[in-house]
Amino acid sequence: MKATYKKYILNFKRPSGTSRGVLRTKETWFLILQEGEKIGVGECGILRTLSIDDRPDYEEKIQWVCENIHLPLEDLLAQLVEFPSIQFGVEMALKSFEAQDPFQLFPSAFTEGKKGIKINGLIWMGEEAFMLEQIQQKLEQGFSCIKLKIGAIDFEKEIALLQSIRKKYSALEIELRVDANGAFSTKEALQKLKLLSELDLHSIEQPIKQGQITEMAQLCATTPLPIALDEELIGVFSASDKDKLLASILPQYIILKPSLIGGFKGTQEWIDLAEKHKIGWWVTSALESNIGLNAISQYTFMQDSHMPQGLGTGSLYTNNIESPLQIKGETITYNPKENWDINSIL
Incomplete structure (x- = not known):
């Protein structure tokens, strides 16, 4: 299994006001797992000035995850305690990779379209x-x-x-x-x-x-x-x-x-x-x-x-x-x- 990541800038339709200022864009990183035709996708998203993992070595840590994706999930999460959004991205990507449909992580009446x-x-x-x-x-x-x-x-x-x-x-x-x-x-x-x-x-x-x-x-x-x-x-x-x-x-x-x-x-x-x-x-x-x-x-x-x-x-x-x-x-x-x-x- 190969792991890569991609930074992605989300653009707001209109500036959105919060107590921490006006948001016009939002950074996020996609963690992509691939093995043959099989894929898994997770998202590591931070909110600048609010996320505890808004720090200079953030992207470096995602790169570390890509290099160590073979480790057991428990060990990965233990190394990512101070990076909660990357923890989430890893959990999401692995669950996506293991799923029959990479976008149905928790199959239910919701994913079947029967309930909202x-x-x-x-x-x-x-x-x-x-x-x-x-x-x-x-x-x-x-x-x-x-x-x-x-x-x-x-x-x-x-x-x-x-x-x-x-x-x-x-x-x-x-x-x-x-x-x-x-x-x-x-x-x-x-x-x-x-x-x-x-x-x-x-x-x-x-x-x-x-x-x-x-x-x-x-x-x-x-x-x-x-x-x-x-x-x-x-x-x-x-x-x-x-x-x-x-x-x-x-x-x-x-x-x-x-x-x-x-x-x-x-x-x-x-x-x-x-x-x-x-x-x-x-x-x-x-x-x-x-x-x-x-x-x-x-x-x-x-x-x-x-x-x-x-x-x-x-x-x-x-x-x-x-x-x-x-x-x-x-x-x-x-x-x-x-x-x-x-x-x-x-």
Whole structure:
């Protein structure tokens, strides 16, 4: 078996605002395994400034994987602990290589096209008019769960935006999730959570910056609005450290991005520990191409979660890999009659 990799630049259809700036492109690396006619494809995708493995030796480590792909998976993953997105790419590529169909990693009613996964509609940060436009589009498309990035425009304007949605739609009609990406200071966080809680929101992701364990634990204990940890999970590698973090903070939810937390193995550890501590969870993509999104979607379907998942990112790019993934209303589906176009990465 021969392993190679290829860097690929994904181009956003329109600049997408986050608390870490505006995204126009997204780097990713495809790990390709070949033996005769048989292939396997994985994706190693990082988010600059957020991924723990955003470091100068990243591509060098992918090259190391290609040279050592013959090692047992357990040994490979052990050497890649500090590179969670490469761990994920390796798991994905090997599972793809071993599968009967290299793009059906977890055969199920999802890959047969019989069932879909309910997802939330994602609203990007931006000017008020732009955010309102996105909200209207998502509602017209049939989404009943909407996630808004907040923390970019004036907080009072964001509250007004949420209030305008609530005037039209009750919490029974539209579930609202917000993601602060750590934008609140510890001093103002509780007061802002109280204001937000009056709007019947489902939850808020990462209200304060990661790494403030005591402050986050206190917030989770006193919050009137359920808190979901996101960035807080990044860089926590061992199962014992994961358990300690959850036991210390006891959040209401955790959000799982396989590319940021060590792929299938890392995600499963978090799920098992969350369920041990009676903490809710859902899975979200980290702006992967359709290669990674496909793997995450298939894995997520197998978890049998009935919450809306964060898997609606496939249509963000002008040059995504054409795939059988489709969004119908508020559901992501897989049409096995459609083909993958991977000529651009082979």
